Amino acid sequence: MCGSLPCQPARLLLLLDYRRDRVALSIHMAGCLFDATADLLTTNPDPADLFERFIGWTARL
Structure with missing residues (x-):
């Protein structure tokens, strides 16, 4: 799953x-964000968006 953004079913499994x-x-x-950063920055240069997509959702209940 590292290297790509987790889809909703994968997020549920991770939770x-x-x-x-x-x-x-x-x-x-x-760690997944770190692994994917080089590839993702070429298509999505907003670090705040990458943080939200990889890590931000983990803090929500």
Whole structure:
């Protein structure tokens, strides 16, 4: 799943897998963001948008 944005079904699976440790989920998704940054910046240069798409959703209930 790293290297691409998680779709809604994948997000739900990630939330289930990390249901007891949201911090670990955020760390995992930060690693995915790091891996994908070079490719994504060529198509989407807004870092705030990339943060929201990879990590921002993990903090919501």
